[in-house]
Amino acid sequence: MKTLETTPRRDGFRMPGEFEPHLGTYIIWPERPDNWRLGGKPAQKVFVEVATAISRYEPVTVCANANQYANAREMLPEEVRVVEISNDDAWVRDCGPTFVTNGKEIRGVDWVFNAWGGLYDGLYFPWDKDDAVAQKICEIERRARYKLYEFVLEGGSIHVDGEGTLVTTEECLLSEGRNPHLTKEEIEEVLKEYLNLEKIIWLPRGIYLDETNGHVDNIFSFTAPGEAVLAWTEDKDDPQYEISRAALDVLERERDAKGRKINVHKLLLPKPILITAEESEGVDAVNGTLPRMEGDRLAASYANFYIANGAVFLPLFNDPNDEAAIKTLQSLFPGREVVGIYAREILLGGGNIHCITQQVPAPCCDGEKV
């Protein structure tokens, strides 16, 4: 696999919107017992459900550590490809490559991954296997790679419209554990150069208590160029209210790269979801890994959905707002099926369906928005 010394912008490559056509989806198999309860067994069942559901719409590859390969292969349907890729945890959105295309070819962008904050406020140590995942996916896919050696970024901290606009959060990208050596302007410059962008929109913060330092993909998502959803609550006593309000203020004020106002649709959040005693007890308490304590509030949000060819995969929480979320997304994705998956077990690990998936865009279909 070629490692390139140029940048995507210089080579005419851009990051497509997630709603553009895909070649397939990558997922990593969950197992670490200090993050997933009961040795990852309940989470594995939900990952199988997600992989199986997506594989009805596009090819899915699941990456497993060697020791879990046979079990993953056994549990997943044969349509899902299983490959060995060593990893520290199951968040391919964050440690996987960000693919860019010039309409004919795709290439990977391989950012530095430091487990959401490195030694400053990262969630576990070490993270060397995760940091090598992007390279290894590019190898399997036989795709050339742009490698950044000093710029920390997780895929979940950005969303793009495929037409020059990126949305992120200050909470994450300006955090002390990412790129404290760079100014906001310098960070914008790197993003513009490696994703071929003209406009960065900065939301102040992500979902309340999101352990990723407020990844944008848990609070906001583009559904099409000029169209987006924002996680929302009407409960003014909830700390989330001010966060969503501030994000909406930015989005209403800003214009995208094409000069459009972004049409923001509110996705009402589920009621606060807390870790139960049983759930907490199932997780190994290991020094250096973020603990899972009884009563801790989880960062549940319907915005953490994944857009695939012909379908959208949406986390459900067995909450009265589940139905409204499905309805909103169905209206925003008229050409796709909206598939809800009860995802509490993914949420317990610290993310959701968008966090555990990474699309490989189709190089052939540049410009044809689906």
Added chain:
Amino acid sequence: MKTLETTPRRDGFRMPGEFEPHLGTYIIWPERPDNWRLGGKPAQKVFVEVATAISRYEPVTVCANANQYANAREMLPEEVRVVEISNDDAWVRDCGPTFVTNGKEIRGVDWVFNAWGGLYDGLYFPWDKDDAVAQKICEIERRARYKLYEFVLEGGSIHVDGEGTLVTTEECLLSEGRNPHLTKEEIEEVLKEYLNLEKIIWLPRGIYLDETNGHVDNIFSFTAPGEAVLAWTEDKDDPQYEISRAALDVLERERDAKGRKINVHKLLLPKPILITAEESEGVDAVNGTLPRMEGDRLAASYANFYIANGAVFLPLFNDPNDEAAIKTLQSLFPGREVVGIYAREILLGGGNIHCITQQVPAPCCDGEKV
């Protein structure tokens, strides 16, 4: 990846000759210190040389254990793809899949692998990672798989002409450590069913002291349908003489599946090559793994070459017969380059270039012999 319950013969799939077009080549990265001297470092250099040479003619994928991935990636040129596949040693010819084709599609045959004789006279224990290599290669290649659950076979113990004929050795296929529950006729039946054959030719034995129980690929190879080479010596005092003589007698007597006499070309062996004290000392002496003792004779043979698209890769031993071997192969492969590689370090591990390679045939080119 689909696991099929039928057989290649029933589905109209056959094993092509190695000289038919390839999609690419698989190699496994060597490392085990109880087989390769000095932690595998000298062998790794030669594997890099082989992978690099082949990659000039067809795509090469190198499979590495997780712990050696970064080193393999660093040492190999970027044209070579490196993937994680756990393994017990570096003999993909023997543990990898045997690919079959129907002219449109390729599929893998996944035999049982037991380290050349299992608990009876196998070369190391355990071999579970090797036994899973064929499945994992089929996964990466997205190829359906025929899985045998009770039939032990290594790819190096068979050679086919792609037109219905297979050549093997009694020493290997009738060995106590392979399929002692089956008669010779039953073994023939399995081979015919899974490789779509009409004729099995049994040479009595392989190269003298070959630790694989005399794999055919070290003594004999088809160079085209009806054309073959046989490792040979004129030294009647060498135990190899009787072995090669007996093989030639069989080949002169037999006819192939098409009723042709096989035109056998002799490949003169190098002079006996013995393990030096320095070479022996570099190998960990581990109970349960075949030892590498000073003065032991190695099973060196020019017949252990690999045929790729447009080239043949031949082991050289710094022996006066190197030149004759190159010349013979050049005359038998007029359309290909003959590339000699000094391969003592591979030989020290117990095999040679053919043993460390496994072709993925091209499904598109069935019938077009190259």
